[in-house]
Amino acid sequence: MFAKSYGAATLGVDGLIIDVEVDAGYGLPAFDIVGLPDTAVRESKERVRTAIKNSGLKLQQEKITVNLAPADIRKDSPGLDLPIAVGLLAAHGLFPMKKIEGCLFSAELSLEGECRPVQGVLPMAIAAKEQGFRAIFVAPANANEALLVQGLTVYAVATLAELVAFLKGEKELAPAAAQPVSSEGPGWTDDFADVQGQFAAKRALEIAAAGGHNVLMVGVPGSGKTMLARRMSSILPALTPEEALEVTKIYSIAGLLKHDGGLVTQRPFRAPHHTTSMTAMIGGGSIPRPGEVTLAHHGVLFLDELPEFGKSTLEVLRQPLEDREILVSRVHASLKFPSSFMLIAAMNPCPCGYHGDESGGHQCECTPGEIKRYTRKISGPLLDRIDIHIRVPRVEYKELASREQAEPSSAIRARVEAAREIQHERLKPYGIYSNAQMNHAMIQRLCPLEDTAQQLLQAAFEKMHLSARSYDRIIKVARTVADLAGGGPIGPREIGEAIKLRNDVGLSLE
Template structure:
């Protein structure tokens, strides 16, 4: 007898319907799973057999063939344990229920408990689009499933509970409430806790308002990491579409906190400098999201930038420019979104005290050049703002005056973003940092005096064409913070100031 249940599969951010077909026929006892299963799927045979026996159900001692269709798409992970169990129960006559409108997702323990799995949110979205009415998921994943409207989500604790539900003796109530996502997390660090560094705070406000990439450079202990960790507190609130996109990525990667429904706070990822290129971009036979994609719609912070391997730094170049990571493998090509605000921090030299007002630098000019050359010119070009973070004076540290709060800064950032949302309405551009080349000169139109100022800076600093574009975009953001329709020369002058660490200029200073 042949029976069928339905489940879902994942390939990158995309999901697809999987038909789990079970055939029980006369012959020597065997249990075969076909349809491009990976090792975890093949091991489902042993988990399902033990779970059925330990829950008191009869495991059919016949020749069993299970097909996972479509057979040309690879199936990964233990998510097919639950649909495989349902198909076997139907094929063996132990289950008599209509399940054509239902999708089953879940891993089984040997005792029959249903364990949480990765990627429930994108699978729930695809199940609804495919016309299914019911979704059976592990209890630990129900908060992801109920985010999707238009499909009933049933939390399954164990196999016995599921069978009672189908028999009508003890119905599983459909989940209706969305659990809090990150609302219970600790409050974000506030800029009011940072003493001094007013120039750096101003630059970070500009970066947050336009979604610009930032390089913080200064001696040890000057507050670079402290400033970077507070950037999420001044970024605009996430839109619903951004929330869904980020949650899908974290769901697939298995990094959603227990009981979380949606990611409502902008991600902040800070990988260690020993991270591999694959760790940043994503990897595996079927690539999973890396740190760049996990930071999508948020901040990717790289502390001690020159300590990262050259391969790891160079893998950032294409995602920063295109807003997506494209990974090619023999099995196919996958793209993950990576619209991140890249924030990097570094010392000015190996000892960290080059240019320090009181502590002498022990590095030679060549040593400083070698240290800075670890960061390539093309990567440096993609960092819109270069911010010097000098050591903080004693009077500033010991001051009892309360610094400006993140809420006050965020209000100005939101006002600037509102202008940008109106300006780019109906386009794919979300902020000034994402202005496309065809829109650049129309959106960032300069007066004659502003053009002359930028020309002098271009020639003096030896800027690249990409740096020129970045200055225009930053100028537009500064004008938006001033609620100015046009870009004034003072806006250009401030934007140029944030390119003072370009490589040619820095080398001259040595």
């Protein structure tokens, strides 16, 4: 007898509906799964067969063929266990086919028949809703995640036996209700109130947060670069509902959601080690998975000790910094991963770390050639994509010993949110949310310069031999400075501050 059920897998950051076709009939007893299954899916036949037996159900000894369509896409989700089991039982006539029409099934089965949670249930549920499914059956641990999708009935099934009893009409199964999720506190453990001094660096990070700009911090060891970067999330505006759903989808696929499956409400902060590989940074693999740049989507990617990263690892950042997405091509598919993040990078000025800080009691022992080789690890095209370059000096003793309370993150965040609101109103027709996302045409239309500001920028452009990209980025930073001041026109003060932030550390962009 033939039966058909529906499961799902993930492809990139989206869900993919899988038609599970089961045929059970005469022939030598066998159990074959076709349709390009990965190892985890090929092994599901043993889990399914044993789970059915241990659930008190009996099957005839027949030739069983399971086809997973579409057949040209590799499937690697153990969540296909449940739809295979449901299709197999329907093919043996244990319940009518109409009971599973319009239903999606996604759970891994234990040998005892228990339903276990799987990764990527949220994008699967979104795909089910978009394709007209009325219900989804998942493990209890995935119920909260599936309930984030409105208009789709969610059932949490603990065991295969419970599901079969429901499909046979022997037991009622109520739709799942949202369970309490662990609350995230209103404050942050890392606060800018802890940072003494470094007023120029804090001002630069405030501008970066307000406009979504990338930042490079250069300073001696112990000057507070990492401390400043780790407090960046505390001054960023809250995620919008749309952004929160996007981030939750990504973290669902990566298996990084909290155990209760709630919505991600805080902006991501990713800080990979400098030994991170190119694939781990950008994403990929035989079946492409999100990398660090995608896990930082709508948040912050912090690269400490920037020159210590592999050159190939850094160079792959060019496309996401410019296009805010990654195209990963493999034999079976070409997938796009979103990567709209803020890059915060930190580095020392030389290998020993003390170049330019002789007054601090440390004599730099690096030769000019060593310094040049060290800084040239960061290519000009990559530097050109970083809007703000700032020098973080050594903190003076009087600043560290001061009892005066530094400005808290809450006060800085209030100014950032006000500036973002101004940008939101201006950029709403273009479908973007920050100044850093504007292209050249938008800059021409939305960022007119006063005559004196135009003259100042022309002089800097000719003297510093800036690129066209640098021209655009200076204007975008100046637009953010103006937005922090209330959204007025771009004058010489705003352009002057943007130019200084662009060339504060003196690294070559050639």
